[in-house]
Amino acid sequence: MLAKTGLLVVSNPKHINRLLSDVQKSVKSTLYIQLLSALTEPLGNFYSNLFTTPPKFSRTIFNIYSQASRQCNNLDVRVLLSSLKSHVSEIKTINPIDIVIFDKEYSRNDIEKFIKSKVSNISKEHDILTVCCGQNDEIPTENDPRDFQVYKHVCLGGTFDRLHVAHKLLLSDAILRTSEKLTIGVTEENMTHSKLLWELIEDVDTRITKLENFVKDICPELTYNICKISDPYGPAIVDETMSMIVVSEETVRGGEKINEIRKQAGLSELSIVPIPFIDEPNPHIREETKISSSNLRLRLLGTLIKPLENKNIPNKPYIIGLTGGIASGKSGVINHLKDLDVPVIDCDKIGHEMYEKTGPSFAQVVGTFGKQILNPEGEIDRKILGNLVFKKPDELKKLTDILWPAMALKIQEIVKNFNTDVVCLEAAVLCQAGWDKFCHEIWCTFVPEKEAIERLKRRNNLTDVQAKDRLASQPSNKDYISHANVVFCPLWEVEYTRLQVIRAWELLQKRLGQVDC
CATH class of the missing domain: 3.40.50.300 (P-loop containing nucleotide triphosphate hydrolases)
Structure with missing residues (x-):
């Protein structure tokens, strides 16, 4: 039986591809991922934290979420960031952990000590699983030329419909670069009408709730301001405390436009950090080649x-x-x-039958709307009748109060046959x-x-x-x-x-x- 929620303790993220392929066979809903290098003992030898600043984990996080889209897209994967950000040595999750998975062999004593001292929200009846990936190769250092500075107040914005791995990457990168506060602007419905299948976008309150659940789960130590925005800029053009904005590769121009407006208002420009796309592993017909909400809506x-x-x-x-x-x-x-x-039962055709001279509604319709609706042959002219009720709710209701109950009886009679x-x-x-x-x-x-x-x-x-x-x-x-x-x-x-x-x-x-x- 699959565990509802799992915790994967990764000693070397270089093996994440194989790990996720194996782990998805044991977990059905949520998979937390903890980088062991960010924790202190116990668990014997492990790689020390090679990165001197949290943003240097950016490439590692990208690789994890990118592989998650390929290997276990059915799971809600969440890379925990508290230990990377604040050197928190205890793993605190919103969902109780039903199974703890290790990527190398440890003694029973070390495992029990680890779970007791590090995992605060563990199910009483939890399982232990080890997925060995062979010898741990050396973890490469980060040589990405992007800005690795940490800022007090970072912002980002988007629709965030049906929270997926690309959203999680964007949010995680923003969290890694924030020391105190993260502002997240969530677009209201008026800004979604240009998007593909916008009618299927979740309501803004649902999107905010999911966002809040995710960010507070992976790093509750930060202050979050998740706000609704009804224009492309939100508070980013007026908040003087903001110093950096995280954007996707396709919205860099939006960040530049925000800086133009800030400059005109006498505010300091924001540092702009673009985050790369995650490729869609198996795009179907009409889908984008990147992970996107529009793909999910098409599906x-x-x-x-x-x-x-x-x-x-x-x-x-x-x-x-x-x-x-x-x-x-x-x-x-x-x-x-x-x-x-x-x-197929065509209700429009049934409605026409109601109007016929021998139909059950003919006399009542003529009695209600008068003989003016009859043609020279004494039949109801639906075009004349339609003009009488079009844009006239009260008149239309008179007609539907006659037709719909009679049609309901006819429909039920047809269905029975x-x-x-x-x-x-x-x-x-x-x-x-x-x-x-x-x-x-x-x-x-x-x-x-x-x-x-x-x-x-x-x-x-x-x-x-x-x-x-x-x-x-x-x-x-x-x-x-x-x-x-x-x-x-x-x-x-x-x-x-x-x-x-x-x-x-x-x-x-x-x-x-x-x-x-």
């Missing part, structure tokens, strides 16, 4: 992003509710589902109408607003203003996504949408294996 497409609710409905047929805004690509997803032999294991119920208003309560899980499609507008203009021959009005009359992408268990973005070629649907279908089959259908 969410077609996966379960929200836990399923327990609903008191029959397990067979298993109902997928497919929803999404206008021009968001629902038809494409439906076609892929049909290729998988999934029957299916003998297949899975059925898709497709409706743009699925959640607003309350039909989601008939569905075991909700799938939704979305594309950027700009793309939806262009699609509407081409498809419906609308003007820019008309398309924007149509889009504004419905819930936002964020609203649709908030109800969804699985999301798709049919923004790119048809094949990429198909891959998302295939992924969702395969994962659904695994879930169905756990359900008595």
